[in-house]
Amino acid sequence: MGRKTLTFFEDVGGLAILIKRVFLGLPFVFRRFRLTSEQMLLMGVNSLPLVALVSVFTGGVSAVQAVYQISDYVPMRYIGTAVSKAVMVELAPVLTALVVAGRVGAAIAAELGTMKVTEQIDALETLALDPVKYLVVPRFIAGLVMLPVLTIFADTIAILGGLGVSAVSLHVSPHVFLNGLQDFFKMMDLTSGLLKAFVFGSIISIIGCYQGFKTTGGAEGVGRSATRAVVISSGLILISDYVVASILFG
């Protein structure tokens, strides 16, 4: 068996063990909620400007693309429907997750990786403190909670972006846009996106933490772990997007 295959199975096993330890450590969140709230701030609140920037243009582009694709055979009053469904079901959760994976996933891997190579994680253990409870569980909960929150924010900003572009460039009034959105809105549009965000949030935190924990080799190793965290999280986000969509809509 090749070295890469062995590493792959080692990583799958390592991740499974980490996930099990995270679930066993969940009650710890209530004992030290400050650790989790700090991570929520870093992951959620501090990501808002970037998510807003991405979302407003996502909404705008969706409106322009929708007009280009459907204007010949679908009345323009349905542009709100097209934009809102594309945004809520797919674009907002996936793009928000990819942005957060780049921003927060890399930061988690780099921070924990630095702690690993400077023996801070060993130091926690020598103080009889479980690094998984202290470092992973708060980040996991923060990812789980904040990704859906950021996605709701992204939904809103992207729809407003679409509405703005429709009004200014495409001559579709906000009233018509919002009517189109309301007429065909299904709760499933929103909940499916939030369910995806929930899954993506877990992936970003767990992969970031796992890569951080297995860092070796000083500054170069920290950089490698951060890159790996982003690449693996992004891949898993896209794969799980397909899986969740297949389950919900297939």
Add this chain to the structure above:
Amino acid sequence: MIEIKDVHKNFGENQVLRGVDLTIQKGETMVVIGRSGCGKSVLLKHIIGLLKPDRGKILVDGEDITSSNEGQLNKLRQKFGMLFQASALFDSMTVDENVGLGLREHTKMPEAEIKKKVGETLKLVGLSGIEEKKPAELSGGMKKRVGLARAIAMDPEYVLYDEPTTGIDPIMADVINELIINLRNTLAITSIAVTHDIVSAYKIADRIAMLYDGKIIFIGTPEETKNTDHPVVRQFIEGSAQGPIPAL
């Protein structure tokens, strides 16, 4: 008492420990010397359960740390403090939070008492009034001393020192040596230090053990070490490139 019995450890093809036997008596300071990369830190990490041996046992007060579950291990670890080579202070915490972490997590002490204890411990290592500083604001020597304060804040029975004088100037190194001696004399702490700093070893040790080729090849008092005829030990303490230890 700590008993290390026939401990073996491999990292891939690399056999780091090949049957280490060593006993550390209560109240003594044992210094393990050896070349960089010979497995001294690996041995120290086995004693506190950060690494598990491939073979062999480590008994702490008669309890085998190598077969303990996580709960038993954490209980045993509360008997220990450890000073890391690069101090390993938590970057995101203040000095007060670093030193008081064990107390805040493992005791029901009121916050005011914890603050008092942290202040006293910092005073013991000669650093008063830096409680609110972050590790990034401290010099190398100060970090070592804060690391030492964190290691002794829980009044451990055993303190492990990983290269306590590496990376600091000779005067600060002597301050650290004095602190280690002082802790042994005042708090009756059993200490195990690993170092390649032979000056430090002579000063702080009750006994010196030399780790070479994955085994303990010599144990003796500082005086016996200075006068030994053992060719490997002689070459090491004289810092000579010529002798049985390959220079490269």
